Amino acid sequence: DTGVSQNPRHKITKRGQNVTFRCDPISEHNRLYWYRQTLGQGPEFLTYFQNEAQLEKSRLLSDRFSAERPKGSFSTLEIQRTEQGDSAMYLCASSLVGQVYEQYFGPGTRLTVT
Amino acid sequence: KQEVTQIPAALSVPEGENLVLNCSFTDSAIYNLQWFRQDPGKGLTSLLLIQSSQREQTSGRLNASLDKSSGRSTLYIAASQPGDSATYLCAVSLVKAAGNKLTFGGGTRVLVKP
Numbered sequence: 195d196t197g198v199s200q201n202p203r204h205k206i207t208k209r210g211q212n213v214t215f216r217c218d219p220i221s222e223h224n225r226l227y228w229y230r231q232t233l234g235q236g237p238e239f240l241t242y243f244q245n246e247a248q249l250e251k252s253r254l255l256s257d258r259f260s261a262e263r264p265k266g267s268f269s270t271l272e273i274q275r276t277e278q279g280d281s282a283m284y285l286c287a288s289s290l291v292g293q294v295y296e297q298y299f300g301p302g303t304r305l306t307v308t
Numbered sequence: 309k310q311e312v313t314q315i316p317a318a319l320s321v322p323e324g325e326n327l328v329l330n331c332s333f334t335d336s337a338i339y340n341l342q343w344f345r346q347d348p349g350k351g352l353t354s355l356l357l358i359q360s361s362q363r364e365q366t367s368g369r370l371n372a373s374l375d376k377s378s379g380r381s382t383l384y385i386a387a388s389q390p391g392d393s394a395t396y397l398c399a400v401s402l403v404k405a406a407g408n409k410l411t412f413g414g415g416t417r418v419l420v421k422p
Contacts, residue, residue: 198351200351225407225408227407227409227410229410234414235414235415236312236397236399236412236413236414236415237352237397237399237410237412238412239409239410239411242406242407242409244407249406249407250406250407250409285351285352287352287410289408294340294357294359295339295340295401295408296340296342296354296357297342297354297408297410298354299344299351299352299353299354300351301350301351302350302351304349
């Protein structure tokens with residue numbers, strides 16, 4: 195069990211460019227979550243998957259954001275036409291459906307939009 | 309809408325002193341509550357999870373209590389060490405929230421001085 199991994203760890207992009215982040219959850223975990231954290235704040239929920247199905251999206255997730263989890267394994271989060279307000283840490287977490295639902299987080303991807 | 313508050317936002321103590329971190333939430337219909345540690349620029353490390361039916365959880369020098377009726381949780385760290393310096397976040401999942409998504413407080417930034 196290697197934990198949740200995220201790539202890249204850092205991404206600097208120019209406004210208007212598209213970016214894609216990847217999250218690999220803990221192997222047996224069937225739920226996967228994306229959160230966004232801005233400087234000095236707690237993380238905010240963006241979306242979650244159970245297996246390959248995306249079951250909820252926050253109002254924070256504008257039309258420029260899309261997430262996928264093909265085959266219920268890794269997930270990608272794409273931001274199109276990035277804006278400076280998208281600069282944040284993007285965190286991925288996974289959990290196992292059951293009684294406890296403890297979430298385990300990855301190291302995050304730090305996005306800077308210039 | 310669930311709101312989670314952590315006071316104080318920052319705390320500085322001399323090494324060896326016990327730490328007391330507070331978390332309050334507005335909706336008492338929670339499924340569980342998690343305490344996390346976050347080092348600067350890093351992801352979240354899960355410290356303790358308390359299920360709604362529990363009153364406290366302990367792990368080493370850490371003890372977390374939960375009082376659902378008053379909407380409060382407290383994290384105690386005994387005999388603090390400089391390595392305990394980090395931001396501590398609490399997060400709750402609501403019974404009615406789809407997917408057990410977490411709502412976070414803003415965190416308490418802790419500095420333990422040698």
